[in-house]
Amino acid sequence: MMRNFSPSRFLAVLVKEFIQMRRDRITFAMMIGLPIIQLLLFGYAINSDPRHLPTLVEVKDDGPLVRATLAGMATSTYFDFSGTVHGSAEGETALRRGDASFVVVIPDDFERDVVRGLSPEILIAADASDPSAISGAAAAMNGIVQGAIAQTLTGPLAAQAGGAPPFSVIIHRQYNPEGRTSTNIVPGLLAIILSMTMVMITAVAIVKETERGTMEMLISTPVRPFEVMLGKILPYVLVGYVQTFVFVTAAAILFAVPFEGAYLAFFIGFNLFILDNLALGFLISTAARNQMQAMQLSFFTILPSILLSGFMFPFAGMPGWAQALGTAVPATHFIRLVRKVMLKGAGVADVTVEFWALTIILVAITLIAMLRYRQTLD
Known part of the structure; x- marks a missing residue:
């Protein structure tokens, strides 16, 4: 086989791959940017001994x-x-x-x-x-x-x-006198699960329609961007309902996690959070060219949800710049909300700050997504 090896053919394939990598800017940026972001987060932002x-x-x-x-x-x-x-x-x-x-x-x-x-x-x-x-x-x-x-x-x-x-x-x-880790981790895990599934499902589903050409049919109709966005998002809200019901039930049965607060506060909060993540998935679909890029960008949004939201590490232990970034992450506010409701017995009045934060993030993501949505295919 080595006797049939052609350096010119090998060089042609090598050059082709570099050209393809250069054209796939999202993948190339993630290969370079993701390790740097992880280094900065773990080196500077993560602190298991919070002060102040x-x-x-x-x-x-x-x-x-x-x-x-x-x-x-x-x-x-x-x-x-x-x-x-x-x-x-x-x-x-x-x-x-x-x-x-x-x-x-x-x-x-x-x-x-x-x-x-x-x-x-x-x-x-x-x-x-x-x-x-x-x-x-x-x-x-x-x-x-x-x-x-x-x-x-x-x-x-x-x-x-x-x-x-x-x-x-x-x-x-x-709120957790025994100091059980599961009592703290399990409520926050709901935010991570919803983030992973809602963002990725929405982004991949919409990009798949674009690849198959069915999006052209929608674009050729008089349907407005907001109508397309709403029609694509709402079916997955039901999926979020099922996930949340299964999760809360399993948390109570398997880990004895209490639910001390108002169900109305929890209901409003997780609906806002689901809409935040579905809108984010729609926004990602406007930037991704294929399903692989949609999955990569979805994963890119999950990393801050895990590291900057207070899920794995105390939010108060992070430096000011990391807390500012974490404040823009929907999971940060939902984790606070769900822990307040489930563990502290909070009502609607106690989580109004989280309601407003999730609403503002939803409006911002929706506006950006609609501005990026193209009425015509390039």
Whole structure:
């Protein structure tokens, strides 16, 4: 066979492949761009030890020891104090809506009870729906307390502090007290599954019609871009309904994931999210020339949904630029919504921010898709 080998024929095939690769710009861009994006995301954006977590405080006794403890918490960089609350109900609402990761409660007569040796307690209510997000901050509290005691207490109290601590910190892990990973991962997994299937199914189905020539029939009719888009998207909404029903049922039976919130909030949220992904699939179909490119572009959108949405890694641990990119990803807002509803017992009023975010993203994607949709074939 080597005797029949022709360098000129081999060179012709080689040149042809390079020309084909150059013409297939989407595939070439993914081969070069995807490793770079993965390197940047895993190297800079992914952080399993988040800092600067939003923290609220309810102070009922503002003595030197309290101030030293709060100052130590702020210095640790785990806690960012963003305001105060008045009463447990206000703190519970902040945790449920995601406005705070911690609520620190300093009880009445705290300093007096320390002096009297009554061992008072500081309560820290923590949003443990994502256990990995608060584990570092919780572990740092022992060192913070010891530093506050050494800095503040003097005389007989300092000698006493050498033994048992004069006060304790109780961390109340809410929404996932056992710290089960499945309780956090499974609700977020619904967003990833819907993203993978809805985007890819829509993009590939529309591109397939273009390849087969059936799209020409639609283009030759007086059907408007929005009408084509709506007609192509709505059938797959039913597919999303079936997937969601099967997923939620399996999550409850197999993993004992609770569903504490309002069904109406969940219903509105997953409908908006399905429409977001179907519109994104339609947008991809306007850029892809064949089914392979449609699948490649669909995969390209799935990567940010997994890495930048808070599904696998705490959203608060990412740098500001990565959080800004993640905010533009529909999965980010749906994961927040579904965790709030299923784990925290949120209602419609608690997830209005997520509703607005999903709606704005839907409008933006729809407008871009309709502008790119061609009434005539090139």
